[in-house]
Amino acid sequence: MTVAYFQFNAELNDFLPRPKKQVKISYSFTERASIKDVIESFGVPHTEVDCIKVNGKNVDFTYIVQDEDNINIYPISATNLIQSKINLRPKRLNIISFVLDIHLGKLATSLRLLGFDTLYRNDYDDEELAIISHQQSRILLTRDKGLLMRSLVTHGYYVRSTNPQQQIVEVLRRFDLFNAVSPFQRCLRCNGLLEPIAKEFIVHQLPETVQLQIDEFHRCQDCGQVYWKGSHYERLQQFVESVLSNGN
Numbered sequence: 001m002t003v004a005y006f007q008f009n010a011e012l013n014d015f016l017p018r019p020k021k022q023v024k025i026s027y028s029f030t031e032r033a034s035i036k037d038v039i040e041s042f043g044v045p046h047t048e049v050d051c052i053k054v055n056g057k058n059v060d061f062t063y064i065v066q067d068e069d070n071i072n073i074y075p076i077s078a079t080n081l082i083q084s085k086i087n088l089r090p091k092r093l094n095i096i097s098f099v100l101d102i103h104l105g106k107l108a109t110s111l112r113l114l115g116f117d118t119l120y121r122n123d124y125d126d127e128e129l130a131i132i133s134h135q136q137s138r139i140l141l142t143r144d145k146g147l148l149m150r151s152l153v154t155h156g157y158y159v160r161s162t163n164p165q166q167q168i169v170e171v172l173r174r175f176d177l178f179n180a181v182s183p184f185q186r187c188l189r190c191n192g193l194l195e196p197i198a199k200e201f202i203v204h205q206l207p208e209t210v211q212l213q214i215d216e217f218h219r220c221q222d223c224g225q226v227y228w229k230g231s232h233y234e235r236l237q238q239f240v241e242s243v244l245s246n247g248n
């Protein structure tokens with residue numbers, strides 16, 4: 001019988017059932033298989049993997065698993081995603097931008113509020129998401145492991161939390177983005193950038209109380225949505241502060 005031994009390191013264990021966490025796993029096989037396929041058969045998307053060592057030597061995802069191989073798999077961390085040499089990542093990301101699957105609408109709004117370039121539509125299908133991520137080098141955020149197992153997706157992240165408030169903190173931590181936060185720069189509706197606009201140009205669109213009380217406005221360059229510091233602003237400001245307090 002042919003057998004190989006797999007050890008998943010650090011947060012890659014999040015994907016494994018309890019008996020397989022933090023232990024060397026024996027994997028018996030009869031058919032030729034790439035290491036990408038075997039890793040993903042354990043439920044670990046390749047997008048979470050930064051480095052694979054077989055018998056102490058680095059290999060890429062096409063490596064064919066051999067009898068008696070000792071395999072160590074290491075996760076991507078915030079530092080090696082952005083800064084250092086990356087073994088299995090096809091290219092370094094200098095600019096962080098995102099595309100999100102349809103279930104992460106609240107996270108998308110939070111990312112836009114904090115200034116991050118975030119594509120989101122509630123009608124993107126899996127194929128479109130994979131293509132957008134690939135073509136635009138956008139990090140695909142999803143809770144669908146199968147989507148991250150597509151070969152086309154090279155930069156992706158499985159969002160662990162199901163709570164939107166925790167998800168935004170998780171993503172900022174993972175990609176080391178607390179210092180990159182630049183709130184109130186983007187349209188929450190469409191991701192367009194905001195620009196200052198003189199009141200006289202948009203006064204006809206405003207509710208009467210706003211016409212009387214507010215003088216400073218911004219408008220989305222893409223969809224034309226007008227923003228001002230109204231009653232909702234304080235709530236958003238508090239949200240931003242509560243998120244940023246996790247970065248200390």
Ligand SMILES: [Zn+2]
Pocket residue numbers: 187188189190191192220221222223224225
């Ligand atoms: Zn807009």
